[in-house]
Amino acid sequence: MMVPQGPRHPSQGHAGGDGDTAALGIVIPALDEAEALPPLLRDVARLAIAHRVLVVDGGSRDGTVAAARSGGAEIMRSRCGRARQMNAGASFLGTRWLLFLHADSRLDDPALRSIATHVQGDVPMAGYFGLAIAHAHVYYRMIEAGQRIRERLAGLVYGDQGLLIRRDLFTSIGGYPDEPIMEDVIVNRRLLEVGQLVPLAGTLTTSSRRYEEEGRVRALFRNMRTIIRFLSGTQPSLLARRYRPRRAQGIGPRKAARVASSAGATLLVFAKAPRPGTVKTRLARTIGDERAAALYRRMARLIVANVRSAPARMVVCYDPPDGEGEIRNWLRPALHQCWPQGTGDLGTRMSRMVARALSNADRVVVIGTDTPAVGADTVTRAIAALDTADVVIGPARDGGYYLVGLQEPHPDLFAGIRWSTGSVLAETTKRTERLGLSVTWLEVEGDIDTADDLTPEIMGWLGSGERRTESRASPGSFS
Structure with a gap:
């Protein structure tokens, strides 16, 4: 693992552990995300509170590290695996608050304001955002509506919706489990079980690339089949064998x-x-x-x-x-x-x-x-x-x-x-x-x-x- 390095945006405070002036640490796991990363870094740079941004790279072979450095983020290298990368980033930052975001995400202004309000108020509850998909086709509006229904009826919240959480709460639930997939669902269900997860104002927009590359219908049914099997008790390590991207x-x-x-x-x-x-x-x-x-x-x-x-x-x-x-x-x-x-x-x-x-x-x-x-x-x-x-x-x-x-x-x-x-x-x-x-x-x-x-x-x-x-x-x- 490499010690994080690289320039920081002026609003990010100073590097360091417990003495850091930034209350919020933003952890972005990445693997070959050179194209997706810069817009997200521009979004978080507009936050009105002191923060640090850490891109945890899992072994990218494109320009991800250079893009992170150009965007003012600190950089850490970790063994590949989203849960492993997020835990490593959280451990290093040492900030009181943590915000986990996927690299292909975008934050709107209401989301940025709610982050600042939540952190400044030191609200003990963890929070997530509404989901939008970056594509104009009506098909994606149906997926968004379906996700809102799943949130209400089954308490299903995904990593694409971000997670804003205080460090002591994150530690108390054991962090992200070291699983190849479903680590986000596991953490969010743990938070719901203890009544510590609430929706936040604002929307997090995620890329539609996986649906477009794999095929919309194929991707939808694969996702549905995967979550049903998970909720039925199938181990994530077994689910991952079918969930892996099938395109090269x-x-x-x-x-x-x-x-x-x-x-x-x-x-x-x-x-x-x-x-x-x-x-x-x-x-x-x-x-x-x-x-x-x-x-x-x-x-x-x-x-x-x-x-x-x-x-x-x-x-x-x-x-x-x-x-x-x-x-x-x-x-x-x-x-x-x-x-x-x-x-x-x-x-x-x-x-x-x-x-x-x-x-x-x-x-x-x-x-x-x-x-x-x-x-x-x-x-x-x-x-x-x-x-x-x-x-x-x-x-x-x-x-x-x-x-x-x-x-x-x-x-x-x-x-x-x-x-x-x-x-x-x-x-x-x-x-x-x-x-x-x-x-x-x-x-x-x-x-x-x-x-x-x-x-x-x-x-x-x-x-x-x-x-x-x-x-x-x-x-x-x-x-």
Whole structure:
């Protein structure tokens, strides 16, 4: 995490903790929000009370950090995840009052006045704003009306409506839960349960981009299905698998499938023989060699099963060279081939396998066995993205990448990279720039490399025993 830095607007008071003259700290989590952020920063700069603005960046690859700095905000870097970013920002600011806003939001004048009044009056209640969507179509007026009804009847308030809350109240409810989605609904329901959440005057306008990109009807029904499943008891970690954005650089799922199916593609799955002491070595330092190897066996089998339906010839690239028998007994690759990776560092082996695949294919996608979220749809979109890009990359939260796809062999892309470090993605990005290669980025996903990556869900799955096969588990989950 980086210590916040950057210029502050004159109205923001002085930087610091308890001695800060600003009563209000504004926390804006962001990821690739260079375009959306400046209008919001202009809005909050008009607040009539002393305040600080902190943009908590989750690893943006566009100009988000520069936009935040130009807009007078302080900047903090955090691990990606909206709840995690908001909690980190709240912890740093130390102000008596906190205002959480999404980066694609706008505040009208009544909202700005109500913020100042609420903070100056030190009202102990938390507050939220009315919701508007920045689009003229009547469809969005219907969504706004529906949200007003949900607020009244079910107490459903979303993060798009902002949250103004005093620090002691925020602390008493435990902050935002570290969940991939629904963290806003959970917090607001906790506040409603203790009678500490009220509507504020003014409107917060949010972007319509998700509806427009995904399709209005599709997005609406996905949102409805997600909230119904959540209220019925489904865990947010499971909901997130279906809620993740399904588009990469404007490529929708139908177009991706159509483009991918017409391409001669090969999918390379890099895997190691699951020998205790040789796989998941960083994780093994905490949970032991045997348990780390057991987790690796189950995770790799799950990933192979999940990507099998992708429109590509699948090849398991194995290591060490004498591990073919173990690989075949373990992954049962009757439906795909096995190639030995050969000698050399990871970059040398990847380059060798890519060149071999492209000798008989138009495109190649390479994945590892560390990222359970990767499925057939991920591979399909990667193949389709190569229709317009030289390289497609799926960035991992630990500073590496979980997927790379190419149309042509580029040995220099892999040579001299410091593998197994947090700089792999940054070095690879610089290499694509030096080679003049165009890149399409997929969504950020998490690897399982260390004990910090083991959620309670994964730990339960690990402890359930190796004998249960993936055919009894739901594909794409650890259940």
